[in-house]
Amino acid sequence: MIHRRKPKYIHYASDHNLTAPMEMAPHLVRLFHPKSVIDVGCGIGTFLYCFKNEGITDVLGVDGDWVDRALLAQYLTKDEFLPVDLEQPLLLDRKYDLVVCLEVAEHISPEKAEQFIASLVSLGSLILFSAAVPTQGGQNHLNEQWPAYWEEKFARFGFRLHDIIRPIFWDNPRIPTWYKQNIMLYIPESACLQENLPVNPLQNVAHYESYARRGKRLTEITSGEWPLGMYFLFLFRALLRIIRFKKPCR
Incomplete structure (x- = not known):
């Protein structure tokens, strides 16, 4: 008898399709020129699929073992997906040019939130991050927080927030509100000084x-x-x- 884990999240086609990733991936590639991308909480792999379409062949998606493999197979190969428990430390023996984690952290229990951020910063120095804000609502949301909450946790690992991504997508009707409202860039403070990137004052704003x-x-x-x-x-x-x-x- 085959025992399947009960899904913690169901990927409905109305929300998980290629529309937003196809809009966002080309912009992100032009901005950051990554050669490798890891998507933590990749779901069925739509974002990585669009990164691959932009010529990036070194990709890895990580998510729960319960992800629907039939849906996943449309976008990622078996070698491009790693089943993990995101409530546990994620320890890999390499780093990636771009770490993507979009609308995932709210699914992590509050007591594991800092550990989750520690996993993200261990994977690379350029982190594209978004998480649901209070009252946003969604499946199995355990820790909806304003960006200031996550900014503080990243700061404990020496990462600084740059609110330079939201303006790019803010008025794009093809991108869901939660991405446009919540997406931030985190990089090490030392890199901020070297690259001379502007540091925007954080505003907990709703779209x-x-x-x-x-x-x-x-x-x-x-x-x-x-x-x-x-x-x-x-x-x-x-x-x-x-x-x-x-x-x-x-």
Whole structure:
């Protein structure tokens, strides 16, 4: 009998397709000229697939052993995927030119968050990072935090935040809000001085699309358009979020 691990995350085609990666990968390659890329929390490998289309052949995706191999096989070969438990230290015997970790850290339990960042910085000195902000919502989100929370954790390893990626994609309608809102660049502070990159003051801002979406939902709620059961479900989810995010960032 074959025992399969219960998925911690289901990759729905509506969210996990090539639309955003095809928009973002060419820009990132032109900016950073990487020869090798690792995607931590790669899902089914769509971003790495688009990096490969840009001529990068040295790629590795890492994610849970529960990732659907049939979906994964559309984008990565067996040698390009490493099943790991991201709640454990990720120790590899090499570094990569570009480390990608997009909308993954919120799935890591808070007590493992710093360990997770330690794994990322061990993999390379150029880290493209995004993580869900409070009340963003999603599957199995355990630690939604504002960027300042992650900035502090990266700083403990000598990495500085540069908010230079969001303006590139901010108004692109083909890219989901969570990427445009949350994506940051982290590099070692020593490299910041050598490369003379601008250090932008961090602003915990929400994208205007988030505001518009929540405004639309509020209008639906107050107009009575929802069935009665939806109001009870909305209230239940709101209470869960209040309980989960009552503690301030540290």
